[in-house]
Amino acid sequence: MAKRQLILEDGTVFIGTSFGSERTQSGEVVFNTGMTGYQEVITDPSYCGQMVTMTYPLVGNYGINRDDFETITPFINGFIVKEVSTSPSNFRNEESLDHFLKAHDIPGISGIDTRKLTKIIRKYGTMKAMIADMDQSAEDIAAKLKHTSFPTDQVSRTSTVKPYVVPGRGMRVVMVDFGAKHGILRELTKRDCHITVVPYNYSAENILRLKPDGIMLTNGPGDPKDVPEAIKMIKQVIGNIPIFGICLGHQLLALANGADTEKLKFGHRGANHPVKDIHTNKTYLTSQNHSYAVSEASLKGTGLELTQVALNDSTVEGIRHTLYPAFSVQYHPEASPGPEDTNYLFDEFLNMMKENLTKKEVEVYA
Template structure:
């Protein structure tokens, strides 16, 4: 069956459909990874986007559920040069086409993905419509113009309820803005007692969980679309050690008074060089973001730039001057890799332990008992005041 991709600038690509059928509108982006198409498909940060893979052969090692980064895919379309329906991999459970069909995602293959990528690099990411229907180009253009891009991606991909991954060491609250499973895996490897909370959890609700540290996860879209999360981060800075990744990095910057802006075509792939300004070392990183922290907005804040992108010099890492908070724009939990930056999770745990030494507290049970006594005393005082007024 024929499939077509129409960009908002009028460029039309015609190819072969695989996966589901119908129409789908999204922001057209590209990923430069040679491997990792399963992780791309299941990364919640791609919610609302039509993803183009620049590597020409996709699907050759099939689909393995154990390699997924979330329960299900959230992308709006998948664009490849060639897709393989006969994978060669003893672990493969089914094909990429059957996965897309299962979740109602349209795929298109047989188009010039290099031309499409060059067009996005030159003109920037743009809206597109992917279809297997017989609409005319004029009808598709009208549908594309009438369909706005999503702004509620975070609420769509975040967990709706609190859940835990028990451990016996530091308690870490993960605020789920679209968290990949890799974050949970890396914290679990370090025996953390993990509590995952929804994206709209308030600072007070997090305080009640008595965390040792807070993880601000990755997620899709514009950080300014979740102002409640910015306020939550602002309220907690200084109270707990905080580590932000990707969207969490941007929310941390906004909470400290910095600003963000949209990149021309974003950073998406597993081969992005990042320089650690303290050591001068270059790390190869996995990235997936369309927004960045504006460099000129850092002045006048309590933020220090710790990492920069070696390709375009954009900010890739921040640290607070006074409080135990740091963040990175890239993905230290990357799967299937690279793993160069996984040490950041060790830095986070070390920061938690140092914070606890610098700010000794009563054991949690003693804290709860003290809070309960304070509440009882407050109730008693209110009763006495009421009686005195009588």
Template sequence: MKRWLILEDGTYFEGEGFGANINVYGEIVFTTSMTGYQETITDQSFNGQIITFTYPMVGNYGVNRDDYESIAPTCKGVVVKEHARRASNWRNQLTLNEFLTRKNIPGIAGIDTRALTRKIRQHGTMKASIVDAGDTFDHAFDQLKAAVLPTNQVAQVSTSKPYPSPGTGKNIVVIDYGLKHSILRELSRRNCNLTILPYNTTAQEILDLAPDGVMLTNGPGDPKSLPEAITMIQGIQGKVPIFGICLGHQLFALANGADTYKMKFGHRGLN
């Protein structure tokens, strides 16, 4: 099925749809990773975003049970040059097309993703939509221009209730701003006794658990939209060790008088 990728500046690309057959809009971003597409798509840091993969072939080793970073991914769409119709790997369970269809995420293939990336680098991150090519372009473009991107991304992806991941070692509180499973995996590998808490947990609720450390996780969106998190960090620092990743580290910086600002575009990859 022919589909369009429409950008906020009026540029559009025509490609072939795969995955879920739905129209979406979101913030378009790119990643230069050569592998790890399953981890990227299921990373809640990409909540509400359309992910462009610059690597020319995506999906060649399929999707497996071990590499999820979340159970229910919340990215808006996937843009690729080419997706593998067949996957070849001993761990493979689903093709990328099957996976995106099950998760209700649309994909578009046949896009010059490197030209698209140059445009994002030149003009900065912008809104984009993936729509059926049979739609009226002017109508689809007007809808995109009128679309308002959400600012409550962390509330969408954080756990709503506390839950444990028992261990026999250090007692670690994990504040979930959109955590990746690999964070819990690595802490569990070190025998940590984990308590995962919602993003809006108070300082006193954390201190009542007598933690040996507090992990502030990764997550989507602007850290300045989480004043309650900044207040919480100020209430626990100096009383318990704190370590942060991504959004968590930015929140820690804000809580200590530093400033943050959105870059013209994010350069995302794997490390």
């Protein structure tokens, strides 16, 4: 295995060993604290344009299987680990992590002191970096990274291009795809929903034409303010149709109602983040992956109320509209990877849709 280097924009250099693709690649370095679930992490579209560091020291030991994909095409720019297993052992294993990354032209680097890298990110925040060959100048790359602006089109890159239907005989849900994980589809189909998946820029007029019982705003990558089309659409449909937002969808719901979002220092990425429901006083373990959060102070006067908070840093984890059937959470109730403590939120969404239909029937016959 060839030696390669990971260069941070602050000039820090890590020397490691190449696996996966050998191409030179840059991206925003983030860290994930999950002990397992690397296949789901790599295939989560919310990591589009980022280079993911796994804090758990051994990765790849159970290989890659056909069941744990969260999207068909992975969008991460690089994978950084302490040690990569070259001989995976699991009854579901079909190929090695190295082989999978090569097939998708994603560079990986192992032998890195991931503890040191994580501590740098926690202290100074996420930063740009590049995986490069040893003969490339680290000083020149660091200087170039400081003046590099990464694209803001991550949602358009990860969203579906055309609408498609996942048939069911239950509630009719329009799922707006901002870079959706398959786990969301799995939870809705498990409840027999009839799902129409539409692109991120689908208009409110076209969504209303589909006569949905509810709208699902999915997860996705990047800054929510880079998706003004979605904010406009949500403003036009809220109050007419029940809405459930997850992750990026949660942030877009907040922006559409006049609240604000802010970028976190190093974000939340991992499988066991504690979240407290302030109404029931219950605490749930959640799966998270986000760089941005809703500003709690900005909720005042928007019609939105705070429902859940992160116990690690008190950031907003859940909101609900006080007048309209609309709610959202910052974490991933569909998990994958992570605990499924909050799967019940999909049932709450179904109940919200049923209550709204009953209300409309009462109004018709009144």
